[in-house]
Amino acid sequence: MSRRKFLRQAGALTSGLILHQQLMAAFSSSLQQTINIGFIGCGDRSRGILSIMQELPAEFKVTAVCDILDFRLADMLKAVNDPNVKGYKDHRKMLEDKSLQAVIIATPLNMHYPIAADALAAGKHVFLEKTMTYNIPEASKLVQLAKQHPSQVLQVGHQYRYVPLYFRVKEMIEKGYLGKITHIDCRWDRNWNWRRTVPEGYTDKQINWRMYKAYSGGLVAELLSHQIDFINWAFNTHPDEVLGTGGIDFYKDGRETFDNVQVVLRYNKENMIGNFGATCGNSREGYIFKLKGTKGTVALLVNEGVFYPEPATRKELQVVDGVSGATKIEWNKDGGIPILKEKGKDGTWYALKDFHACVTEKKKPTSNVITGATTAVCVHLANAAAYTNTIQQWKPSYNFSS
Amino acid sequence: MRPFFILLLACFYLAAARPREMQPWQLSGFAQGTSWHITYYAPDSVASHASIDSILDKLDSSLSIYKPYSLVSQFNRCTDSLQIDEHLANVVNASFLASQNTGGIFDITIQPVTQAWGFGPIKVTDMPDSLTISNLMHCVDVRYLSLKGSVLFKQKPCVSIDVNGIAQGYSVDVLADFFEWKHIENYMIELGGEIRLKGLKYPGAQPMRIGIEAPAESEFEPAMMQKVIRPANGAITTSGSYRKYFQSKGQKISHIIDGRTGYPAKNELISVTVFASRAIMADAYDNALMAMGLEKAMQFLKQHPDMAAYFIYRKKDGAIADTASTFFDKFIFVE
Incomplete structure (x- = not known):
């Protein structure tokens, strides 16, 4: 099934299982071709991607792994568990390997651009973790670079574009089931310091790079970028104005990135406000993603979602004493309708399937350099607003096109 | 003083002797993978939520294909x-x-x-x-x-x-029998869109109104009513292909499987609403009428005057239309 045809038909999807099949059909390649792939950066994210990739042996063969930290490299080689896989400390050396067709880049944010540029120059297909780049100039440069390598795939790891639940929500928005959406509320909270233990012989900056502005965009880049990207995708839009605030409000432990942040994105074309916030000082609500429309609310967890119709849409039910219809939907006891009856696979699974299909069939990924650049700009505007207490405006130069 | 006292006593006496007024009692819950709603009219409450749950649990442990112990x-x-x-x-x-x-x-x-x-x-x-x-x-x-x-x-x-095509209707009948046994003469019992009703609603002694759902493309769309009817005492059940189906190779696979062929029914019908004296009967025939297609279903109803049906179907030009058997027409309520 072609992707376009799939998207046309998606309106009739009814269950998670079928959604899984259709997503699989849309993101799968008809070509039986195994891609030789290498990992650059072997932290937790790469280990997660590796475990999912190991479910896809027909699509990918891991042939090389690279990390500048010895213990990460050793752990990754152990996890790959294949004596033929080569370990590298320098990604440029790894990229010289002609048999290597593609790379996963999952490094600290400041290294995304230089490594992606090296990989493109070396003729590799690139799966680049989010956020795409550390700053806006790098986002622009990567868009230009990708244009110079039209036969190579550059996919960005904004995986909500591949999660069945989020796919379904996008469709609900497009079909108008939520009515006019005016407000979006997102949180990604925790009640811990968001730090990793530093093994002996390593520095805090090497392990806890997310705490340092030189390497990371903090909570906004590492977490909220997912939801920001989803809104860009679902509404085919970008914010026009970004307000922000934040601070190092609880963990005064030498970190530079905020442990408490709130940004407000104004979408003029959509007449919509998006609130995106995260704190390291409370875990009561944890993950929140709510889209509020005149006809109903969608409340999302990472892999579950519930639709709550607005009371007005139920009013009609009150003029009769009973309603006869085909067997009814299962309403939650709080009046919500579950969005998926069954959980699909992890978004990364579909994202990797799409990466394989794009490489083998020379297609453009759903999460590509243009969408990745757009979301990277949003993240940087949000951080700029929060760090400098200014209102950031979208500029025409941020409107990327392929 | 004395005449007033006598009058007062008389008032008390009359108040005590007059039957207490009917009022609505409502219960609702979840069972058999769907929701249920009961309204009955009586001076006092006669049924608890727990008693309904226990009846439905018993039915589930007998009839449910989703319970391995059934x-x-x-x-x-x-x-x-x-x-x-x-x-x-x-x-x-x-x-x-x-x-x-x-x-x-x-x-x-x-x-x-x-x-x-x-x-x-x-x-x-x-x-x-x-x-x-x-x-x-x-x-x-x-x-x-x-x-x-x-x-x-x-x-x-x-x-x-697989008795799913008939179990909900039967469950509604069992609940109705329970209220009959409690000497309740006015009730509306609904489970997963299958209904049994009897009598009038109070206060006001008005006939009950039942909405027939319009087919919606998605469960997230508000449930609209295609028609509002005022049926006689009996059962109303609906079978529809609009809510439960799979999509495969661009075709909708209806959950209504024709027992003669083993293949999903493919015809113009979108939903069939059946009236019969008991819900088990209405429920048994709604799927069969769906599988027959409009013309054969109408012929079938002529031979079975104890049943009536209302159909929503897709015309050849794609437009959605509705029609009803003569008996059913009488229930269709015009404000």
Whole structure:
């Protein structure tokens, strides 16, 4: 099934299982071709991607792994568990390997651009973790670079574009089931310091790079970028104005990135406000993603979602004493309708399937350099607003096109 | 002073002797994978939520294909016969009659085929091919079942049953019997869109109104009403292809499987709403009428004047239309 045809038909999807099949059909390649792939950066994210990739042996063969930290490299080689896989400390050396067709880049944010540029120059297909780049100039440069390598795939790891639940929500928005959406509320909270233990012989900056502005965009880049990207995708839009605030409000432990942040994105074309916030000082609500429309609310967890119709849409039910219809939907006891009856696979699974299909069939990924650049700009505007207490405006130069 | 006192006493006496006013009592909950709502009219509450739950639990443990311990599941696993309870026996007997009357379109032994099409308790990932269906159809025939006393027999070990098409209707009847036993004369019982109603609503002694749902493309769209009816005492059930179907290769696969062929019904009907005296009857025939298609369904109703039906269908030009049998027309309510 072609992707376009799939998207046309998606309106009739009814269950998670079928959604899984259709997503699989849309993101799968008809070509039986195994891609030789290498990992650059072997932290937790790469280990997660590796475990999912190991479910896809027909699509990918891991042939090389690279990390500048010895213990990460050793752990990754152990996890790959294949004596033929080569370990590298320098990604440029790894990229010289002609048999290597593609790379996963999952490094600290400041290294995304230089490594992606090296990989493109070396003729590799690139799966680049989010956020795409550390700053806006790098986002622009990567868009230009990708244009110079039209036969190579550059996919960005904004995986909500591949999660069945989020796919379904996008469709609900497009079909108008939520009515006019005016407000979006997102949180990604925790009640811990968001730090990793530093093994002996390593520095805090090497392990806890997310705490340092030189390497990371903090909570906004590492977490909220997912939801920001989803809104860009679902509404085919970008914010026009970004307000922000934040601070190092609880963990005064030498970190530079905020442990408490709130940004407000104004979408003029959509007449919509998006609130995106995260704190390291409370875990009561944890993950929140709510889209509020005149006809109903969608409340999302990472892999579950519930639709709550607005009371007005139920009013009609009150003029009769009973309603006869085909067997009814299962309403939650709080009046919500579950969005998926069954959980699909992890978004990364579909994202990797799409990466394989794009490489083998020379297609453009759903999460590509243009969408990745757009979301990277949003993240940087949000951080700029929060760090400098200014209102950031979208500029025409941020409107990327392929 | 004295006349006033006597008057006061008389008032008290009259108040005590006059029957207390009817008022609505409402109960609702979740069972059988859907919701239920009950409204009954009585001076006092006569039924608790717990008593309804316990009736529905008992029915589930007899009839549910989704409960591995149910009698239906036990029967499907057994190779020969099973001692069954009164509920399952009632449902099986009603099923025999419905199979006979519909020429096998309604058939509870269709279970292996329904499962293969993905509408059973086990998840499937691929649509069945014609060979699979023709092999499975060797296990499908209601004549492979026989009920002797309270023992249900199967002629072939592969025979298994699915009473989902009739269980909700039967459950509604059992609940109605419960209220009858409590001497309640005015009630509306609804489970998963299947309804039994009797009498009037109070205060005001007005006839009850029942909405027939319009087909919606998605469960997230607000449920709109296609028609509002004022039926006689009896049961109203609806079968529709609009809510439960799969999409495969651009085609909608309806959950309504024709027991004669083993294939999903493909015709112009989107939903059928049936009126009958009991919900088990209405429920048994709504799916069969769906499978027949509009013309044959109308003919069928002429031969069965104890039933009435309302149809929503798609015309050849794609437009959605509705029609009803003559008997049903009388219920259609015009403000």
